[in-house]
Amino acid sequence: xxxxxxxxxxxxxxxCIEGIRGIDKTGSITVVSEENHPVYCRPLISYxxxxxTDLAHMNYRRPDFYDKMGCKVLYGRKAVKLDRENQKVLLxxxxxxxYTSVCVATGSxxxxxxxAGLETVPEKFSFMTVEDALDLExxxxxxxxxxxxxxxxxxxxxxxGLRDRVGSITVCDLADRILSSILDTESAKMMxxxxxxxxxxxxxxxxxxxxxxxxxxxxxxxxxxxDVLILAVGVRANTALVKxxxxxxxxxxxxxxxxxxxxxxxxxxxxxxxxxxxSSGQKKVMAILPNAYMQGxxxxxxxxxxxxxxxxxxxxxSIGFFGLHAMTAGSYEGEALEEREKGKYKRLFLRDGLLVxxxxxxxxxxxxxxxxLIREKIPLDTINFEMLKKAATSxxxxxxxxxxxxxxxx
Amino acid sequence: MKRIFVxxxxxxxxxxxxxxCAFANSGLRDMVKALKGKPIYxxxxxxxxxxxxxxxxxxxxxxxxxxxxxxxxxxxxxDGVVRVDKEKCxxxxxxxxxxxxxxxxxxxxxxxxxxxxxxxxxxxxxxxxKGCPNGAIVYxxxxxxx
Numbered sequence: 001x002x003x004x005x006x007x008x009x010x011x012x013x014x015x016c017i018e019g020i021r022g023i024d025k026t027g028s029i030t031v032v033s034e035e036n037h038p039v040y041c042r043p044l045i046s047y048x049x050x051x052x053t054d055l056a057h058m059n060y061r062r063p064d065f066y067d068k069m070g071c072k073v074l075y076g077r078k079a080v081k082l083d084r085e086n087q088k089v090l091l092x093x094x095x096x097x098x099y100t101s102v103c104v105a106t107g108s109x110x111x112x113x114x115x116a117g118l119e120t121v122p123e124k125f126s127f128m129t130v131e132d133a134l135d136l137e138x139x140x141x142x143x144x145x146x147x148x149x150x151x152x153x154x155x156x157x158x159x160x161g162l163r164d165r166v167g168s169i170t171v172c173d174l175a176d177r178i179l180s181s182i183l184d185t186e187s188a189k190m191m192x193x194x195x196x197x198x199x200x201x202x203x204x205x206x207x208x209x210x211x212x213x214x215x216x217x218x219x220x221x222x223x224x225x226x227d228v229l230i231l232a233v234g235v236r237a238n239t240a241l242v243k244x245x246x247x248x249x250x251x252x253x254x255x256x257x258x259x260x261x262x263x264x265x266x267x268x269x270x271x272x273x274x275x276x277x278x279s280s281g282q283k284k285v286m287a288i289l290p291n292a293y294m295q296g297x298x299x300x301x302x303x304x305x306x307x308x309x310x311x312x313x314x315x316x317x318s319i320g321f322f323g324l325h326a327m328t329a330g331s332y333e334g335e336a337l338e339e340r341e342k343g344k345y346k347r348l349f350l351r352d353g354l355l356v357x358x359x360x361x362x363x364x365x366x367x368x369x370x371x372x373l374i375r376e377k378i379p380l381d382t383i384n385f386e387m388l389k390k391a392a393t394s395x396x397x398x399x400x401x402x403x404x405x406x407x408x409x410x
Numbered sequence: 411m412k413r414i415f416v417x418x419x420x421x422x423x424x425x426x427x428x429x430x431c432a433f434a435n436s437g438l439r440d441m442v443k444a445l446k447g448k449p450i451y452x453x454x455x456x457x458x459x460x461x462x463x464x465x466x467x468x469x470x471x472x473x474x475x476x477x478x479x480x481x482x483x484x485x486x487x488x489d490g491v492v493r494v495d496k497e498k499c500x501x502x503x504x505x506x507x508x509x510x511x512x513x514x515x516x517x518x519x520x521x522x523x524x525x526x527x528x529x530x531x532x533x534x535x536x537x538x539x540k541g542c543p544n545g546a547i548v549y550x551x552x553x554x555x556x
Binding site for chain 2: 015041043044047052053057058059060061289290293294297316317318319320325327329364365366367368369371372375376387392393394395399402403405406407408409410
């Protein structure tokens with residue numbers, strides 16, 4: 001009987017469990033879960049603060065998931081070493097878990113730069129886990145002045161979640177624009193304006209030089225008084241286990257299209273990994289939930305002796321703030337085409353006759369058709385691209401393709 | 411399983427399918443009361459241009475990318491039917507970003523909805539199939555592999 005060990009208990013782990021059980025119904029599965037929760041929807045923590053969901057609805061799978069899948073979950077435990085020679089995972093309480101194969105799904109952790117005086121700040125939080133959200137919920141009241149370090153996805157979703165619970169929110173970022181990892185200058189401006197209209201204040205191109213209790217002394221010379229500080233500067237993939245075992249690690253754990261690391265019988269999936277971006281061919285950490293699930297699933301199938309390749313990972317995000325949605329995908333290289341409508345933004349990126357990326361704000365209907373052009377590398381000269389440029393529609397495809405799409409089992 | 415297939419050569423582009431869908435999911439008995447003077451949020455829509463039209467609704471894919479991509483664990487597949495749990499959905503639109511068919515759109519409240527083949531409402535079978543005046547949408551078994 002095979003012995004599977006999954007380190008981590010997030011989305012990639014859930015995918016891995018389902019991948020394994022699709023092939024192997026009897027092998028033992030042990031999940032090492034640092035957090036004391038069954039798998040939950042991590043991206044929903046901001047929606048929790050916003051009262052758009054509650055703890056009961058944030059579970060990623062039904063309560064009987066692990067039982068049904070025949071998994072043992074070790075809660076509150078941390079893996080400290082991968083012992084390759086003896087095929088064992090060592091835990092922080094001294095437990096040794098023998099394995100046939102391992103999936104490292106350790107996710108990522110907040111990166112906190114060494115700000116001077118940070119230790120003097122009485123109320124400071126990260127925003128990565130449901131515990132962070134619960135702690136934050138307790139720490140704020142309608143008068144709280146919040147300072148968020150980092151205008152990325154995490155910092156801004158946190159701002160949205162907190163807006164109706166606090167007195168004021170200021171977000172600062174060293175970059176000169178918000179969401180700099182997914183938006184270009186102009187689209188970032190548009191979203192920033194919308195956030196400002198909804199009461200969020202920004203200090204861009206600026207960061208804290210030092211903290212003194214409840215005051216941030218900024219590089220620009222400004223001083224920001226706050227009650228609660230949120231550190232959302234960035235995240236780092238949790239790669240230590242694989243690195244210390246001698247596996248290849250860059251910014252993330254390097255994986256191939258079967259989710260294999262450079263170490264035999266060790267797989268990895270989710271936010272801790274670095275794989276190939278299908279839209280650009282570059283190695284990247286693509287820490288998004290859909291990739292985590294699909295990588296986890298592929299890892300599970302392959303660990304169980306099946307064959308599943310996941311080679312279509314691309315960066316993509318659907319993210320809304322106060323009712324305005326942005327969707328982005330792929331890479332922003334090559335020729336940029338723009339379609340303008342008032343209050344909306346669309347930029348498509350073309351290279352070598354293919355769509356390789358896009359940024360949409362406001363008008364996001366059927367955007368998956370654009371995503372599929374990237375994912376399937378459909379040559380644009382085989383479709384009515386003039387039509388598709390204006391609106392995402394399958395009517396731009398030739399009739400044979402459309403017949404297959406809507407006239408057969410897909 | 412039985413699925414929806416469209417015959418674009420028979421589609422008139424009359425949009426009746428959209429109205430029949432919205433009515434079937436309204437929970438009301440009177441079509442006028444359900445639809446008149448209101449914006450409708452059907453789970454099927456007509457696409458095309460001045461030469462060709464056809465109806466688009468969920469394909470209930472054998473390997474649905476929306477299920478794998480949902481950040482809220484709100485989309486699931488049981489017995490082949492892909493469903494949205496509206497209590498869990500937060501309206502992030504990630505499913506819209508990944509569906510290659512453009513088959514999902516938000517409901518009036520902002521959470522997602524999609525064609526669930528009228529299996530959950532009082533119709534019991536897809537209302538837009540029954541109501542299509544030209545037989546351009548069919549609900550039938552066509553085998554699981556191409």
